[in-house]
Amino acid sequence: MTNDYGIRAGVRTITALVQDRPGVLARIAGMFRRRGFNIASLAVGRSESPGLSRMTFVVEGPQNIVALVAAQLDRLVEVVQVTDITDKNLVWRELALIKVRTTPETRSEIIELVGIFRVNVVDVAAESLTVEITGGQSKIDSLVKLLDEYGVQEVMRTGRVATLRGSLVTGGSDGEFEVGSIGMTDESGSGLGPVGDSGSV
Amino acid sequence: MSTKTGGQIVCESLIREGVDVVFGLPGGAILPLYGTLSEYPQLRHILVRHEQGAAHAADGYSRASGRVGVAFATSGPGATNLITGLATAMMDSVPVVAITGQVGRAGIGTDAFQETDITGATLPITKHNYLVMRASEIASTIKEAFHIASTGRPGPVLVDIPRDVFQESAEYVYPESLDLPGYRPPGAAAESEIAAAVEVINSAERPVILAGHGVIISRAYRELRELAEKAQIPVVTTLLGISCFPEDHVLSVGFPGMHGMAYASLALDHADALIAIGSRFDDRIVGDASRFSRGSRKVHIDIDPAEFNKNVRVDVTVMGDVRQVLDQLNPLVKRATHEEWVRHIEHLKAEHPSLRIPETDRLLGQQVIRSLSEVTKGRSVVVTGVGQHQMWAAQHYRFTRANSWLSSGGLGTMGYEVPAAMGAQVARPGELVWSVCGDGGFQMTMSELATVAENRLPVKYAILNNNHLGMITQWQDLFYNHDHQADAYTANPDFVKLAEAFGIKGLRVREQEEVVPAILAANNHPGPVVVDFVIDRVDHVYPMIPSGQSVEELIEEPL
Numbered sequence: 001m002t003n004d005y006g007i008r009a010g011v012r013t014i015t016a017l018v019q020d021r022p023g024v025l026a027r028i029a030g031m032f033r034r035r036g037f038n039i040a041s042l043a044v045g046r047s048e049s050p051g052l053s054r055m056t057f058v059v060e061g062p063q064n065i066v067a068l069v070a071a072q073l074d075r076l077v078e079v080v081q082v083t084d085i086t087d088k089n090l091v092w093r094e095l096a097l098i099k100v101r102t103t104p105e106t107r108s109e110i111i112e113l114v115g116i117f118r119v120n121v122v123d124v125a126a127e128s129l130t131v132e133i134t135g136g137q138s139k140i141d142s143l144v145k146l147l148d149e150y151g152v153q154e155v156m157r158t159g160r161v162a163t164l165r166g167s168l169v170t171g172g173s174d175g176e177f178e179v180g181s182i183g184m185t186d187e188s189g190s191g192l193g194p195v196g197d198s199g200s201v
Numbered sequence: 202m203s204t205k206t207g208g209q210i211v212c213e214s215l216i217r218e219g220v221d222v223v224f225g226l227p228g229g230a231i232l233p234l235y236g237t238l239s240e241y242p243q244l245r246h247i248l249v250r251h252e253q254g255a256a257h258a259a260d261g262y263s264r265a266s267g268r269v270g271v272a273f274a275t276s277g278p279g280a281t282n283l284i285t286g287l288a289t290a291m292m293d294s295v296p297v298v299a300i301t302g303q304v305g306r307a308g309i310g311t312d313a314f315q316e317t318d319i320t321g322a323t324l325p326i327t328k329h330n331y332l333v334m335r336a337s338e339i340a341s342t343i344k345e346a347f348h349i350a351s352t353g354r355p356g357p358v359l360v361d362i363p364r365d366v367f368q369e370s371a372e373y374v375y376p377e378s379l380d381l382p383g384y385r386p387p388g389a390a391a392e393s394e395i396a397a398a399v400e401v402i403n404s405a406e407r408p409v410i411l412a413g414h415g416v417i418i419s420r421a422y423r424e425l426r427e428l429a430e431k432a433q434i435p436v437v438t439t440l441l442g443i444s445c446f447p448e449d450h451v452l453s454v455g456f457p458g459m460h461g462m463a464y465a466s467l468a469l470d471h472a473d474a475l476i477a478i479g480s481r482f483d484d485r486i487v488g489d490a491s492r493f494s495r496g497s498r499k500v501h502i503d504i505d506p507a508e509f510n511k512n513v514r515v516d517v518t519v520m521g522d523v524r525q526v527l528d529q530l531n532p533l534v535k536r537a538t539h540e541e542w543v544r545h546i547e548h549l550k551a552e553h554p555s556l557r558i559p560e561t562d563r564l565l566g567q568q569v570i571r572s573l574s575e576v577t578k579g580r581s582v583v584v585t586g587v588g589q590h591q592m593w594a595a596q597h598y599r600f601t602r603a604n605s606w607l608s609s610g611g612l613g614t615m616g617y618e619v620p621a622a623m624g625a626q627v628a629r630p631g632e633l634v635w636s637v638c639g640d641g642g643f644q645m646t647m648s649e650l651a652t653v654a655e656n657r658l659p660v661k662y663a664i665l666n667n668n669h670l671g672m673i674t675q676w677q678d679l680f681y682n683h684d685h686q687a688d689a690y691t692a693n694p695d696f697v698k699l700a701e702a703f704g705i706k707g708l709r710v711r712e713q714e715e716v717v718p719a720i721l722a723a724n725n726h727p728g729p730v731v732v733d734f735v736i737d738r739v740d741h742v743y744p745m746i747p748s749g750q751s752v753e754e755l756i757e758e759p760l
Contacts, residue, residue, distance in 0.1 A: 019383055022332070023320065030324045064510060071507035077329045077349060080383040 011040060012066045012086040013162050014057045017047060019078040027076055028055070037061065037069045041094070041159030052080060056092075056161045085164060092162030096140045097122070099130045101151035110150055117143050128153060202374050207336035208237035208367040211300065212244060214343035217375050220271050221245060222262065222627055224255040228275025229315060231302025233367035235273075247627065247656055250648040252279050254620035256286020257646070259297045261624030263290075264607045265582060267420065269351050270295070270624060275302045277315030280361070281322065285614060287357045288326040292611025293441060294418060296355035298346050303363040306334060320361050328356030334363070336371035344376055353386025354505040355418060387504055389529060390521035397517040398476070398500045399533045405474030405498075407542045408434045409454070411486075414441035414610070415479015415503060415523045422446070422603045424527035425478065432537040435546050437465045439480045440595060444606040448579070448599045454546060455555075458486035460592040463553035463744045466752045468546055472497045479503060479523045482512040483611070484749075492751035502526050553757060555744050556596055564713055566590055566665040569734050570597035572716045573635060573663065576724070581605065582625050582634045586618035586642030589671040592742045594637045616645030619662070623649055626658045633661070633724060640666040640693055650703040653729045661723045662700075667736040668693050674739045680747070700731035708732045 018024050025044065032039050040058040047054040059066050066084060074082045102110060107129065111121060114131050117139065123130040133143055137160065144155055205213065211234055215223070222245045227235045238246055249255045252274040259270030274283050280301040290297045304313040320330045329349050331342050339362065346358040402408060416425050422445060429436050429446070435454045436446045440461075446453055455462035457469050469475060475497040480486075482501075487493045490513055499515035501508070502523060509518040519526055558567045570593045573581070579601035585591040585608045600606055607625055609617040622636035643664050653660055673688040700707030706726050710719045710733065723730040745756045 023324075026321065027324055034325050068507065068511060071509070075505065075507050077381065077384045 010061075010063065010086075012059050012061070012063065012084055013090070013092065013160065014059060014066070014070055014073070014082060014084050014086075015162060016055045016057070016073055016079055016083075017049075017081040018053050018055060019080060020046070020051050020053045021078055024053075024078045027078065028073065031072055031076065032069075035069070035072055037065070037072075041157075043094070043159040043161045045161075056159070058160050085162060089165045090162050091165050092136065092160050093134055094137060094140060094160045095132065095134045095158045096144075097130055097132055097154075097156040098144060098147060098152060099128055099154040100147045101153055102127060102129050106150050110147070113146060114143070119143070202372050204370050205373040206233070206237065206367065207339055207362065207369050207371065208234040209240065210336060210339045210371065210373050211343065211362070211367070212237055212241040213373060214340050214375060215271065216241065216243060218343065218347045219268065222247060223271045223273055224249055224258040224262070224624065225273025226250075226252050226255060226275070226279060227273070228277075228279045228302065230276035230304055230364045231273060231279070231300075231362075231367070232275075233364060234300070234302065234362075246273075247652065249620070249652050251646070252282035253285050253616070254623070254646055254649040254652065256283045256297065256299065257289065257614075257617050257620035258624035258627070258649070258652075259299070260286060260290045260293075260295045260617075261584060261607055261621030262628045263295050263297055263624070264293075264621075265604070265625035266628035267604075268296075268628070269347055270297045272297065272299045273301075274299065275315065276304055276319070276364075277317045279315075280319040281317055283359075284323065284326065285612075287323055287359065289609050289612045289614045289617060290357040291326045291328065293609065294355050294414060295357065296350035297357040298343075298350050299357060299359045301359060301361045302367070303332065303361045305365040306363045307365075309363065319359065323359050326357070327359050328354075330359040330361065332361045332363075333366060336366050336369040339366070339371070340373060341376045341380075345379055345381060348379055348381070349384060353384075387506075387521050389525045390502075390519045394517065394519040394521075395526070395529045395533065398502070398519050398530060401474050401498050401500050401517055402432060402434075402476060402530075403535045403537075405472075406539070407472045407545075408432065408474040408476060408539065409468050409472040409497075410434050410436045411439065411457075411469065411475060411477040411480050412436055412442045412445050413439040413478060413480025414445075416442060416445040417479075417604050419479065419504075419523035420604075421479075421524035421527055424524055424531060426450075427531050428527055428534060431531065432534050433539045433543055434476070435468055435543065437468055439483065439486060439610075440608065441610040442480065443595055443608075444600040444602065444604055447601050449601050452543075454550075456595060458483075458488070459746050459748070460596070460742050460744065461486075462555040462596070463752075463755055463757050464546065464549040464555060466744075466746065466755060467549050467553065469494045469497075470752045471545065471549075474498050474500070476500045477502065477515070478527070481505075481508045484512065487513055488746055489749055489751045492753070553744075555757065558597075559740075562713070563738065564711060564716070564734065564736050565740060566593045566667070566734070566736055567597050567740075568713065569663065569665060569710075569716055570594050570637065573637075573720055574598040576717060576720045577633060577635070580633075582607065582629060582632055584608070584618050584622040584625055584634065584636045586637075586639050587613045587615045587672075588639045588641065589667075589675065589740075589742050590637050590639045590665040593665070615639070615642035618642055619646040620649045620652075622660045622662070623653050623656075623658055626660045627656075634659075636660055636662045638662055638664045639671065640664055640668060640690060640696075641670045643696075644690075644693075647699070650700070650705060650729075650731070654704045658729060659727060660729050662729070662731045664696055664731065664733050665736060666693065666696065666733055667739050669739045671739050672742070675741045678741065679745075696731055696733040706730045709735065711735045
């Protein structure tokens with residue numbers, strides 16, 4: 001993927017610690033809009049410190065443009081700290097609720113299929129069921145694509161949250177779904193754009 | 202600790218911040234604040250005729266004094282009228298605090314009479330803004346507002362206060378400390394950055410300084426001069442950097458870019474090291490970024506890291522306050538003479554006499570400015586609007602005093618000149634303030650002449666009156682095949698009679714020999730004066746580098 005300048009664009013993950021004040025989200029969103037930066041996803045929630053929220057942005061663009069995003073973010077008075085964590089050792093997740101159409105014939109097939117993804121069925125109705133999936137973007141994209149054959153009625157996604165891995169964390173499975181294992185490429189998914197890898201190390 | 206109303210707390214807080222003058226215009230939502238003004242005679246309130254005038258006057262006051270300018274306006278249309286002035290201050294990094302009335306708390310969000318979401322509307326054109334919902338939060342908010350406006354890269358801050366919050370009572374204690382965990386303006390630069398900059402400067406054979414508004418904001422005139430003289434580095438200023446370095450200095454090379462001197466643009470082009478100090482590589486300077494000063498290693502010194510590599514890729518960035526950075530840098534810079542390079546610049550100046558004025562019997566704007574410069578010995582405060590008169594003033598006035606040039610650079614706000622000059626005169630009461638106006642911009646804000654007259658501010662207004670939006674005519678000539686649309690004013694008012702209607706002395710000048718006597722007469726008049734310099738034809742401003750081009754496309758000679 002290239003941007004308007006013909007520079008190969010990547011996807012970068014930026015986290016920001018911001019003061020929890022009225023209007024702070026509008027201020028940040030306004031800055032992105034005005035500077036022409038594209039937010040692929042945004043997740044916001046309270047942080048461990050009272051009065052501070054943490055935001056995770058997924059931003060598309062070449063690295064030098066993303067550096068400008070970070071500088072513009074940091075310039076906002078209510079933004080306490082900005083970190084581009086893309087090149088760090090990090091773990092990230094997003095959550096999706098997917099509502100898929102069912103018939104008596106397909107229901108058990110779907111439940112079996114989603115079982116492979118280690119997801120939870122959170123609601124079952126006569127003609128649909130809703131599953132909850134947590135993981136990297138490509139895992140979610142893969143599931144959405146598979147379920148689409150049965151008729152996906154609604155997808156609700158949270159956007160990415162990410163954190164740095166602590167040093168010397170025990171290896172092994174952390175629940176991350178490996179991108180290659182079901183033969184899906186990471187550009188197979190929805191309109192969120194390509195993601196470099198699953199984020200697992 | 203004492204109990205006060207919100208309105209009283211605003212006044213007490215402003216006084217604590219050292220404010221002694223406010224430009225404003227009342228309305229329903231801000232009336233409770235005006236209701237407390239009589240208790241605070243130390244706050245001089247200057248009643249403007251339009252809120253845009255209040256914002257520009259606060260801006261002019263701030264630029265001329267180095268202090269924070271303050272504007273008051275009411276909710277809705279009062280607040281929206283501030284917007285052009287706030288955007289002007291934002292683009293040029295000017296510390297202004299605007300206090301606006303808002304509808305009562307219960308009315309917010311109901312589309313109440315004269316309600317506008319002014320904090321929403323001013324998000325992108327203020328450095329920061331606030332909606333204060335409790336009287337107990339006013340003092341800390343105003344303290345933050347002044348701190349944010351005046352430190353780091355300065356800018357406007359708006360504080361919106363609902364009508365009933367002015368009336369609410371609260372305990373008043375002015376806070377001693379600030380709680381701004383996300384706001385840490387840089388001071389001195391990192392040693393590694395200083396070392397990298399020193400390496401570029403010391404190894405250069407053809408260094409040039411590009412000195413911007415940051416030098417003036419940081420009051421780093423002495424430090425800049427020390428750097429330039431120690432290593433014999435020619436100094437090009439940006440448009441807003443004008444008057445940060447004396448123009449009668451042998452190392453002064455004028456300003457570059459679209460209408461700058463050809464030799465200044467060429468100096469940047471021929472340099473092997475470009476040291477940008479408090480400048481943001483505006484497109485009017487850079488033009489085509491891919492062809493801008495290709496042979497130079499670039500050092501960018503700025504307090505705002507968001508400017509680094511935004512418009513032009515640079516080799517070394519130095520984040521910090523300009524004056525502190527120069528204090529760090531200067532002792533490490535080697536003495537040098539750069540004889541050959543300085544001689545080359547002299548040669549460029551001789552070969553490209555960009556300030557030559559055409560010989561003619563007609564009255565020319567360039568000539569008026571040249572005469573003004575000579576009569577005032579380059580020592581007047583000069584305020585301009587935007588357009589041809591602005592470029593002629595920048596080119597032909599030879600500034601010899603620090604911080605004596607006020608102009609709307611970034612936003613390019615026509616009409617800035619009338620109220621901003623008023624603010625500058627309030628800030629520097631004993632000094633000569635000349636506002637150089639176009640007939641177009643003057644008519645945008647001339648209602649402030651009433652304010653000037655009312656407050657007996659002795660501003661001298663020079664209208665370079667060609668009955669045209671002259672820069673529009675020029676662009677239509679050059680880029681729109683002489684297709685003149687909406688560039689002519691065929692029924693301008695009689696500006697002499699207009700001045701007289703405001704109770705202001707009016708003079709008219711049609712001939713070259715009348716220019717100097719009129720300037721002298723204006724200077725000697727104790728009150729405000731409007732001089733209508735009638736220029737009967739639209740001339741073009743040269744040199745000119747067309748938008749987005751480079752020095753290779755520079756048009757030097759008049760057509």
